[in-house]
Amino acid sequence: MQIYKLIPVFIIMSIFLGCSKLQKELPQPTSPGTVHNAAWNDTASADFHGKYLKAKNWKKDDCVQCHAVDFSGGTSRISCYDCHNSYPHKKGWIQSDNVFFHGVFLKNNNWDLMSCKICHGIGYDGGSITNVSCMTSGCHLDENQNKKSPEACNTCHGNFSSPENLVVSWAPPRGIDGSTDSTHRSVGAHQVHIATGKLGKNLKCGECHNVPANVFTNGHIDSDLPAEVVMNDTLSRLITANGTLIPNPSFNNSDLKCSNTYCHGNWKLRKAASTNQFGYADSIMVGANFSPKWVGGAVEAACGTCHALPPTGHIASSINACANCHSGVVNNAGVIIDKSKHINGKINVFGQEKWMN
Ligand code: HEC
Ligand code: HEC
Ligand code: HEC
Ligand code: HEC
Ligand code: HEC
Ligand code: HEC
Ligand code: HEC
Structure with missing residues (x-):
């Protein structure tokens, strides 16, 4: 007998052996035409396909032969990704x-x-x-190896490895797209406003954003980029000039500039209302109402941009003399020495502090 005549026999035998192996391993068919047990898709059943795979330590080799290597359907025509x-x-x-x-x-x-x-x-x-x-090693743990939920505020943006309760780590760098450069709009001047700046009071996120209570809060991830910058809190909207100057701050998300914020100089003081009238050279004193660019770097907050030195309407003074009266805020070299007292919404003069209203 010529050996080639046995080839069909080998083929039939290997199909049979393959099938019997499959039938032993997989739940038995219950009716002709069905490969899987009727309970294969019943989550409550012991024969549920998930439980079967779990028992196999998630080894999916058995499925590949009919559902394709990429699980897109193969000969079964049923893709795992359908469900x-x-x-x-x-x-x-x-x-x-x-x-x-x-x-x-x-x-x-x-x-x-x-x-x-x-x-x-x-x-x-x-x-x-x-x-x-x-939350296992190498995955969602912080730098102290503490578990950190994937819903933590520094998972999708901010510094991933910081502890989840460190608020400054929630803000970029690391924007949603992974960017870390301060010339990128997602990063911009975040850290100088909230932590590392030398000029003014540290701001909370709520000065510029509606801060979501959790990841699923309305208005957070359900809206498309760019992020909403609403400036709804007190500082950027601080009302001055005895209730007459109401700032209407805004952020333009095409030229990336902030306008009309109290912080960058949209303020006015009236001599008539002041207890320190000698400080005025005019009936009013005003800031310079500058519109800084979010990604422009340090020049956007250079000394003199938010208010002149001294401000328009202020008695004359050199930069080295500010410290004589605004002691504790600035030194005689014109350097801010206590940032918590500057851009804080308050007049700091002669060691006293009162609201700029
Ligand atoms: C249908 C069940 C199922 C769903 C839905 C599911 N996973 Fe998994 N995931 C598993 C199983 C089972 C494993 C373990 C082994 C494996 O990959 O088969 C796993 C493993 C993982 C791993 C570790 C992979 C590795 O190689 O170590 C990550 C990360 C993961 N899943 C993330 C996710 C994320 C993110 C989602 C939602 C988008 C998700 N999973 C949805 C079942 C699921
Ligand atoms: C011998 C081929 C074959 C193998 C091996 C196979 N399947 Fe299937 N599977 C099918 C076919 C064909 C269908 C379409 C429905 C039917 O005829 O039962 C199907 C359907 C399914 C369905 C949908 C069931 C339903 O009720 O809608 C699931 C879930 C499934 N398979 C999971 C798996 C998993 C998980 C594995 C691996 C452990 C696997 N299959 C291995 C052929 C196979
Ligand atoms: C007809 C729908 C359907 C198809 C097709 C399907 N599954 Fe599932 N699978 C489910 C359902 C339902 C669950 C239960 C979890 C859920 O609600 O998503 C589940 C859960 C799982 C689980 C999680 C373990 C568990 O016990 O819940 C694994 C693993 C799994 N399926 C693997 C697969 C693989 C691999 C394929 C493709 C070969 C596949 N499934 C195709 C419906 C399906
Ligand atoms: C001084 C105002 C200001 C403060 C304070 C501020 N942000 Fe932002 N934030 C912005 C601006 C401006 C953008 C850029 C908007 C754009 O792209 O149009 C932005 C964008 C974002 C984005 C989106 C990043 C991306 O990938 O596009 C996140 C997330 C964010 N901020 C979180 C925070 C968190 C968390 C805090 C507090 C820790 C905070 N911000 C404090 C002004 C601020
Ligand atoms: C699953 C990913 C994810 C997690 C977790 C997450 N964020 Fe966000 N966050 C985003 C995305 C995406 C945006 C940009 C949304 C947009 O364009 O409005 C965003 C934007 C922001 C912004 C900018 C304002 C806005 O809504 O656009 C702030 C502030 C913010 N997130 C704070 C938080 C806080 C606080 C937490 C924790 C409670 C948190 N995020 C958790 C994905 C996430
Ligand atoms: C980003 C805007 C901004 C920049 C830049 C800025 N200032 Fe101011 N400055 C303010 C605002 C707003 C006030 C009003 C009072 C307040 O809120 O602290 C102020 C007030 C002051 C005062 C009065 C004391 C006080 O805080 O009440 C002095 C002095 C002063 N600035 C000096 C300087 C010097 C010196 C520089 C440069 C090193 C500078 N400022 C740069 C915004 C700015
Ligand atoms: C001789 C004292 C004196 C000197 C020197 C002086 N200031 Fe003032 N400054 C005042 C007084 C008084 C006021 C008015 C405060 C009020 O209305 O209560 C004032 C108000 C201000 C304000 C607005 C209110 C506030 O405190 O934020 C700014 C800004 C300011 N000065 C900045 C400067 C700068 C910058 C210099 C140095 C270039 C300077 N001043 C030098 C006395 C002085």
Whole structure:
């Protein structure tokens, strides 16, 4: 007998062996034409496909042969992504520079964290379903190795490795798109306003933004970039000139300039209302109402931009003399020595402090 005549027999035998292996491993068909057990898709059943895979330690080799290597359907014509659009996770899912990185997936899918909780648990700790926690070594832990929820305020923007309760770490650098350069609009002058600046009081996020109570608060991730800059709090809107100058601050998200903020000089004082009238050379004293550019760097807040030195309407003084009267704020070299007393909404003169109203 010629050996080639046995080829069909080999083929039939290998199909049979393959199928019997599959039938042993997978739940048995219940009716002709169905590959899987009727309960294969019943989450409550012991035969549920998720439980089957869990018992196999998530090894999906068995599925590949009919559902395709990329799980897009193959000969079964049923794609895993028909039902759970992120699972099986693609290669590159945990590499931050990969197109299939899970952060990129989430960004492209409206930050649908709820879809992850289904399998990873309400608290992202793995739950009872997958036991795969997001908060394990090398993943969502801060620099002190403390667990940090993926919903932490410095997960998607800000400094990822800082403790989640450190507010300054919530703001860029690291914008949503990963940018860290201060010439990028997402980063801009954040840190100088909230922490590292030498000129003025540290601001809270709420001076410029509506701060979400949690990641799902309305108006937060449900709106498209650019971010909303509303300046709704007290400082940038501080009313001066005895209630007559009401600043209407705004941020222009095309030229990236702030206008009409109290902070950058939209203020006025009246001599008639002052207890220190000798400080005035005119009936009013005003700031310079400058419009700084968010990404312009230090020149946007150079000495003299927000108010002249001294301000228009102020008695004459050299920059080295400001300290004689505005002691504790500035020194005789014209350097701000206590930033908590400058751009704080208050007149600081002769060691006293009162509201600029
Ligand atoms: C021998 C081929 C084959 C293998 C192996 C296979 N499947 Fe399927 N699967 C199918 C076919 C065909 C369907 C379409 C529905 C049917 O005929 O049962 C299907 C449907 C499904 C469905 C949808 C069921 C429904 O009720 O809508 C799920 C879920 C599924 N498969 C998961 C898996 C998983 C998980 C694995 C691996 C552990 C796997 N399959 C292995 C062929 C296969
Ligand atoms: C017909 C819909 C459907 C298809 C197709 C499907 N699944 Fe599922 N799968 C579910 C449902 C429903 C759950 C339960 C969790 C949920 O609600 O999303 C689930 C959960 C899982 C889980 C989580 C473990 C668990 O117990 O919940 C794994 C793992 C899983 N599926 C693997 C696969 C794989 C691999 C494929 C493709 C081969 C696949 N599934 C195709 C519907 C489907
Ligand atoms: C249908 C269930 C299911 C859903 C939905 C799901 N996961 Fe998973 N995930 C798993 C399972 C099971 C594993 C463990 C092994 C694996 O990848 O199969 C896992 C592993 C991971 C890992 C670790 C991967 C690795 O290689 O170590 C990350 C990160 C992850 N998931 C993130 C997410 C994110 C983010 C979402 C939401 C967009 C999500 N998962 C949705 C089931 C799921
Ligand atoms: C002085 C005003 C100001 C303060 C204070 C401020 N921001 Fe911003 N923020 C902005 C501006 C301006 C933008 C850029 C808007 C644009 O791109 O049009 C921005 C953008 C953002 C963005 C979007 C980043 C991106 O990728 O586009 C986030 C997130 C953000 N800020 C968070 C914070 C947090 C958190 C704080 C407090 C820790 C804070 N900001 C404090 C002015 C401010
Ligand atoms: C899942 C990712 C994610 C998490 C977690 C997250 N943010 Fe955001 N955040 C975004 C995105 C995306 C934007 C830009 C939205 C836009 O364009 O309005 C944003 C913008 C902001 C802004 C700028 C104002 C705005 O709404 O545009 C502030 C302030 C902010 N987030 C604060 C927070 C705080 C506080 C937390 C924690 C309670 C937090 N974020 C958690 C994704 C996230
Ligand atoms: C970003 C805008 C801005 C810049 C730049 C700025 N100032 Fe001011 N400055 C203000 C505002 C606003 C006030 C009004 C009082 C307040 O809120 O502290 C003020 C008030 C003062 C006062 C009065 C004392 C006080 O705080 O009440 C002195 C002195 C002063 N500035 C000096 C300087 C010097 C010196 C420089 C440069 C090193 C400078 N300023 C740069 C905004 C600015
Ligand atoms: C001789 C004392 C004196 C000197 C020197 C002086 N100031 Fe003043 N300054 C005053 C007085 C008085 C007021 C009015 C305060 C009031 O109305 O209560 C004033 C008001 C101001 C204000 C507005 C209110 C506030 O405190 O923020 C600014 C800004 C200011 N001075 C900046 C300067 C700068 C900059 C210099 C130096 C170039 C300077 N001053 C030098 C006495 C002085």
